[in-house]
Amino acid sequence: xxxxxxxxxxxxxxxxxxxxxxxxxxxxxxxxxxxxxxxxxxxxxxxxxxxxxxxxxxxxxxxxxxxxxxxxxxxxxxxxxxxxxxxxxxxxxxxxxxxxxxxxxxxxxxxxxxxxxxxxxxxxxxxxxxxxxxxxxxxxxxxxxxxxxxxxxxxxxxxxxxxxxxxxxxxxxxxxxxxxxxxxxxxxxxxxxxxxxxxxxxxxxxxxxxxxxxxxxxxxxxxxxxxxxxxxxxxxxxxxxxxxxxxxxxxxxxxxxxxxxxxxxxxxxxxxxxxxxxxxxxxxxxxxxxxxxxxxxxxxxxxxxxxxxxxxxxxxxxxxxxxxxxxxxxxxxxxxxxxxxxxxxxxxxxxxxxxxxxxxxxxxxxxxxxxxxxxxxxxxxxxxxx
Amino acid sequence: xxxxxxxxxxxxxxxxxxxxxxxxxxxxxxxxxxxxxxxxxxxxxxxxxxxxxxxxxxxxxxxxxxxxxxxxxxxxxxxxxxxxxxxxxxxxxxxxxxxxxxxxxxxxxxxxxxxxxxxxxxxxxxxxxxxxxxxxxxxxxxxxxxxxxxxxxxxxxxxxxxxxxxxxxxxxxxxxxxxxxxxxxxxxxxxxxxxxxxxxxxxxxxxxxxxxxxxxxxxxxxxxxxxxxxxxxxxxxxxxxxxxxxxxxxxxxxxxxxxxxxxxxxxxxxxxxxxxxxxxxxxxxxxxxxxxxxxxxxxxxxxxxxxxxxxxxxxxxxxxxxxxxxxxxxxxxxxxxxxxxxxxxxxxxxxxxxxxxxxxxxxxxxxxxxxxxxxxxxxxxxxxxx
Numbered sequence: 001x002x003x004x005x006x007x008x009x010x011x012x013x014x015x016x017x018x019x020x021x022x023x024x025x026x027x028x029x030x031x032x033x034x035x036x037x038x039x040x041x042x043x044x045x046x047x048x049x050x051x052x053x054x055x056x057x058x059x060x061x062x063x064x065x066x067x068x069x070x071x072x073x074x075x076x077x078x079x080x081x082x083x084x085x086x087x088x089x090x091x092x093x094x095x096x097x098x099x100x101x102x103x104x105x106x107x108x109x110x111x112x113x114x115x116x117x118x119x120x121x122x123x124x125x126x127x128x129x130x131x132x133x134x135x136x137x138x139x140x141x142x143x144x145x146x147x148x149x150x151x152x153x154x155x156x157x158x159x160x161x162x163x164x165x166x167x168x169x170x171x172x173x174x175x176x177x178x179x180x181x182x183x184x185x186x187x188x189x190x191x192x193x194x195x196x197x198x199x200x201x202x203x204x205x206x207x208x209x210x211x212x213x214x215x216x217x218x219x220x221x222x223x224x225x226x227x228x229x230x231x232x233x234x235x236x237x238x239x240x241x242x243x244x245x246x247x248x249x250x251x252x253x254x255x256x257x258x259x260x261x262x263x264x265x266x267x268x269x270x271x272x273x274x275x276x277x278x279x280x281x282x283x284x285x286x287x288x289x290x291x292x293x294x295x296x297x298x299x300x301x302x303x304x305x306x307x308x309x310x311x312x313x314x315x316x317x318x319x320x321x322x323x324x325x326x327x328x329x330x331x332x333x334x335x336x337x338x339x340x341x342x343x344x345x346x347x348x349x350x351x352x353x354x355x356x357x358x359x360x361x362x363x364x365x366x367x368x369x370x371x372x373x374x375x376x377x378x379x380x381x382x383x384x385x386x
Numbered sequence: 387x388x389x390x391x392x393x394x395x396x397x398x399x400x401x402x403x404x405x406x407x408x409x410x411x412x413x414x415x416x417x418x419x420x421x422x423x424x425x426x427x428x429x430x431x432x433x434x435x436x437x438x439x440x441x442x443x444x445x446x447x448x449x450x451x452x453x454x455x456x457x458x459x460x461x462x463x464x465x466x467x468x469x470x471x472x473x474x475x476x477x478x479x480x481x482x483x484x485x486x487x488x489x490x491x492x493x494x495x496x497x498x499x500x501x502x503x504x505x506x507x508x509x510x511x512x513x514x515x516x517x518x519x520x521x522x523x524x525x526x527x528x529x530x531x532x533x534x535x536x537x538x539x540x541x542x543x544x545x546x547x548x549x550x551x552x553x554x555x556x557x558x559x560x561x562x563x564x565x566x567x568x569x570x571x572x573x574x575x576x577x578x579x580x581x582x583x584x585x586x587x588x589x590x591x592x593x594x595x596x597x598x599x600x601x602x603x604x605x606x607x608x609x610x611x612x613x614x615x616x617x618x619x620x621x622x623x624x625x626x627x628x629x630x631x632x633x634x635x636x637x638x639x640x641x642x643x644x645x646x647x648x649x650x651x652x653x654x655x656x657x658x659x660x661x662x663x664x665x666x667x668x669x670x671x672x673x674x675x676x677x678x679x680x681x682x683x684x685x686x687x688x689x690x691x692x693x694x695x696x697x698x699x700x701x702x703x704x705x706x707x708x709x710x711x712x713x714x715x716x717x718x719x720x721x722x723x724x725x726x727x728x729x730x731x732x733x734x735x736x737x738x739x740x741x742x743x744x745x746x747x748x749x750x751x752x753x754x755x756x757x758x759x760x761x762x763x764x765x766x767x768x769x770x771x772x
Contacts, residue, residue, distance in 0.1 A: 005414050014415035014627055025628060026412030028391050029400035029581045031706055062450050062583055066623040067606045101605045189624060195415045197448055197583055197626030217603065219487045220453045237452040238575060240583030241400055242411060243626075320417055 007314070010349045011322045012139045012167055012295040012336035014189040014196055021193055021340075024249040029241050038233025040244050045230065047251035050259065051170055051192075052184065052202045054177040059226040060247070061199040062240050065166035065187025068199025070098050071221035072162050072183035076207055077131060078215035079103030084126055084159070086117045086134035086150070089141040090325050091164055095133045102216040113328065114141050114297070116290035119149035126157035131182075131210075134161075137168030140325050142286040142297030142334060144172070148179045155180055160210055166190065169200070170254065171266040171294040171338040182207040188243070191266065191294055193250040193339040197243050203227075266293045268380035269337040269346050275376035276350040276369040280357070285332045294338035297324075299331065301362045306333040309356055317352035343377050393700070396735045397708045398525045398553055398681040398722035400575040400582055407579055407726075410635040415627050424619025426630050431616065433637035436645065437556055437578075438570065438588045440563040445612040446633070447585040448626050451552035451573025454585025456484050457607035458548050458569035462593050463517060464601035465489030470512055470545070472503045472520035472536070475527040476711050477550055481519045488602040499714065500527050500683070502676035505535035512543035517568075517596075520547070523554030526711050528672040528683030528720060530558070534565045541566055546596055552576065555586070556640065557652040557680040557724040568593040574629070577652065577680055579636040579725040583629050589613075652679045654766035655723040655732050661762035662736040662755040666743065671718045680724035683710075685717065687748045692719040695742055703738035729763050 009016050017025075030036055041060070048058035061068055073095070077083065083104045085096045088111035099106050109125050111117045117134065126132060132154040136147045147163060154161045162183045165174055169184075171191030176184050182204040189196035203211065203223060211224060225236040254262055270293035277284055277298050285297035300306035307330050310323045324332040335353075337346050350373050354366040377383075395402050403411075416422055427446070434444035447454055459481070463469065469490045471482045474497035485492050495511050497503045503520065512518060518540040522533045533549065540547045548569045551560055555570075557577030562570050568590040575582035589597065589609060597610060611622040640648055656679035663670055663684050671683035686692035693716050696709045710718040721739075723732050736759050740752040763769075 005416075007414075007416065009415065009417065011417060013624065014418065017415055022412040022414070026408040028393075028408070029395065029403055029575065030391075030393065031395065031397060032400065032582070062448075063453070063606060064448050064623040064625070067449070070606045098605045102603050187624075189415065195626050195628040196418070196624040197629060217488050219484045220449060220456045221606070237450040238399065238573075238582040239450070240581050240626075240629075242581040243583060 006318055008319045008345060008348065010335050010337065010345065011320050012190065012334060015193065015336060015339035016341065017195065018193055018250065018253055018340045020249040020253060021246045024245040025195070025242050027242065027245055032239050032241050033234055037241065040248055041230065041233055041235070044244060044247050044251060047255055048200055051254065053175040054202050056177070056202050056204055057227060057230060058200050058202045059223055059230065060235065061201065061221065061226065062197065062237065063199050064196050065185065065199050066094065067221060068185035068187060068201050069095065069164050069166065071199070071201050071218070071223055072185045073098050073133070074102055074214070074216040074218045074221060075223040076160055076162060076183050076210040076214050077102070077104055078213065080105060081130040082107065082128060083131045083133055084109055084129045086111060086122065086145070088115065088117060088135065088143055089113060089138040091135045091138055091140060091166070095135065095164060099133060114143060114285045115287050116143055116145050117150065119146055119153050122150055123153035123157060126153060126159050129157070129159045131160040131162050135164040136174060137165065137172065137292050137294060139167040139295055140328070142292045142295050144290050144292045147174065147181065151180045160206060168292070168294055170262070173263045176202055180204070188247070191338040193253065194243065194246050197240060198247060264381060266338060268377045269341060269343065270296065271380040272343060272346050272373040272377040273335055273337055273350070276373040279369045279372035280354055280364045295334055295336045297332050297334045300333055301357065304357065304360050304362055305330045309333055309353070309360065312356040312359065313352050316356065319349050319352050321349065321353065347373060392704055394705045394731060394734065396721050396723065396731065397706050398576065398720060401579065401722065401725035402727065403581065404579055404636065404639055404726045406635040406639060407632045410631040411581070411628050413628065413631055418625050418627050419620055423627065426634055427616065427619055427621070430630060430633050430637060433641055434586055437640065439561040440588050442563070442588050442590055443613060443616060444586050444588045445609055445616065446621065447587065447607065447612065448583065448623065449585050450582050451571065451585050452480065453607060454571035454573060454587050455481065455550050455552065457585070457587050457604070457609055458571045459484050459519070460488055460600070460602040460604045460607060461609040462546055462548060462569050462596040462600050463488070463490055464599065466491060467516040468493065468514060469517045469519055470495055470515045472497060472508065472531070474501065474503060474521065474529055475499060475524040477521045477524055477526060481521065481550060485519060500529060500671045501673050502529055502531050503536065505532055505539050508536055509539035509543060512539060512545055515543070515545045517546040517548050521550040522560060523551065523558065523678050523680060525553040525681055526714065528678045528681050530676050530678045533560065533567065537566045546592060554678070554680055556648070559649045562588055574633070577724040579639065580629065580632050583626060584633060650767060652724060654763045655727060655729065656682060657766040658729060658732050658759040658763040659721055659723055659736070662759040665755045665758035666740055666750045681720055681722045683718050683720045686719055687743065690743065690746050690748055691716045695719055695739070695746065698742040698745065699738050702742065705735050705738050707735065707739065733759060
């Protein structure tokens with residue numbers, strides 16, 4: 001095998017796979033138009049409804065997360081529609097590109113990298129726009145948007161919300177129905193503990209009403225076709241049946257642990273990571289109040305190229321963390337802590353990163369960082385009270 | 387597990403997975419922007435070039451085969467372009483739907499189900515069309531088109547060829563470059579011995595020239611983006627890294643057996659199946675001269691509903707064959723013999739099908755069918771001479 005299998009993935013996707021998921025992936029393929037598949041699809045759709053916290057169907061697409069975002073856009077909009085896109089990073093930029101490609105008239109609300117959008121500013125900018133598009137969790141900067149407030153602003157202004165939750169769904173509580181998020185796309189390779197390759201899209205009643213009029217062309221990503229097939233226990237195009245089996249295994253694990261517990265674990269892992277960052281004398285790249293619970297972005301200390309740090313942590317410790325993308329390359333590093341991830345994985349990562357920072361000349365106390373992380377984790381999970 | 391794992395899949399996809407592919411699927415995920423993935427992508431792209439018999443890049447997409455066909459269409463055409471689609475079955479109809487959805491002006495050359503298109507008629511119908519679209523192997527009817535002659539006709543008339551080889555690539559020799567096929571889409575879950583979920587598209591120089599002017603919108607399926615990323619050892623969107631590992635395993639098996647031998651094996655399995663059909667006194671649904679080497683379609687005998695036959699073969703023998711689709715439902719049954727499939731699998735299937743035909747009142751000699759199949763296989767593989 002040319003691929004090293006003993007690497008701990010602490011990047012914001014692909015993430016580590018649970019043994020149950022790996023076992024399911026390696027089972028035989030099977031027929032996708034029979035009762036077995038219909039049962040599997042029904043189970044997964046129902047479980048995803050719980051993950052999305054919605055009573056609407058969640059449609060399962062065979063594509064990466066970007067395909068899901070494209071589906072959410074082209075099924076709700078028409079060429080010429082005016083939309084406002086919140087651009088706070090690489091994935092906000094991608095929403096701009098998709099909407100533009102399909103002929104929307106795109107206004108961009110640029111948010112400083114590392115900051116969340118101000119809902120009041122968004123509300124003020126919305127002016128006859130058909131839809132507000134935003135990324136709930138911007139992987140490139142480690143920022144969580146106030147999706148509830150942005151959705152409220154959109155609703156007040158009569159705009160639909162199209163939301164990218166590719167990196168966050170499953171790892172954070174995103175009450176899709178209660179917050180009124182209309183077209184919401186998620187991906188498989190992040191908190192949902194699968195390889196890349198499946199996307200999940202929920203559509204509200206308002207989104208389906210928009211879909212009736214939406215004229216952006218789509219065939220493979222036609223959600224109405226997916227919805228009709230779902231009624232027959234099928235998908236419109238041949239699904240990756242092995243990935244569906246694995247999806248069931250992952251969803252069983254998540255529901256078995258309990259959604260509240262899963263979200264709490266992610267929050268606690270985020271708290272632990274942030275406490276370590278502070279104890280190390282480093283600076284979060286993202287606004288503390290809007291720091292993501294699935295990925296933490298950290299400014300690289302003065303004089304240290306984060307690409308070198310990432311490389312050393314990987315080479316010497318077998319742990320993969322991420323650098324920065326585009327203009328942030330070399331300037332930040334990012335730690336993913338989502339999906340099949342426990343506090344020990346985070347502690348190993350903190351230790352390795354701290355040691356390599358030290359080796360690069362940045363004076364830190366590895367022990368203090370680990371102590372702070374353990375304490376923050378215990379506090380966030382309530383374990384300290386036991 | 388609710389899914390039965392001991393079913394022999396003799397349907398035209400998904401097909402049975404080799405153990406090496408299953409093992410690869412169940413390995414850990416890994417990072418998709420590092421050297422490991424770049425090496426894997428390079429190996430797969432190069433091996434696929436050999437399978438496609440072309441010196442052009444073969445782009446690997448994360449979608450089912452239909453996504454690959456959509457990519458081939460939207461990357462080469464513009465809204466308003468006049469195209470001619472050969473419609474000889476369900477997948478020909480799908481090409482009509484895709485091209486129409488994206489605004490092409492579609493002329494349809496309808497071919498009687500079970501028959502191949504007449505290249506002279508196609509040439510005569512081509513009249514200023516930008517492209518000729520056809521399905522090289524129509525899974526729904528078991529018909530192989532004369533792709534070489536259709537491509538020659540298109541070239542003579544100045545039309546690009548957009549070809550669906552989803553169910554045949556890898557199982558039949560389709561010399562993409564020598565025949566001058568321009569945009570060619572294949573799928574993973576047929577002769578290529580993988581689960582569904584990857585599509586493969588080759589683009590000729592003519593196709594790339596067309597892509598420069600093609601105005602049908604695309605983002606996820608933008609082949610120029612895929613081509614640019616390939617140059618960096620990447621894919622534009624996060625790839626299913628587990629499927630890529632499995633793809634390597636499958637391609638290693640195929641190249642290890644030898645492409646010529648793989649094609650010969652498929653041809654021999656087709657010959658065996660057709661000989662059995664004849665010995666059973668049944669009638670091929672497809673024209674004998676254009677019968678596919680990866681799937682055989684058979685008319686159900688007078689008074690026997692093929693759906694009942696399919697059900698009985700599955701329930702009593704653990705072997706899954708297919709019925710007919712749409713207007714052919716109940717009237718034909720189909721046996722897939724591709725990918726991870728050997729003569730013993732075909733013999734088991736013939737025996738089970740013959741027994742169930744007998745149980746339904748159709749008088750046959752099971753022994754004669756098996757003898758005929760064995761003899762045809764030996765003849766086609768040259769084993770009889772040894």
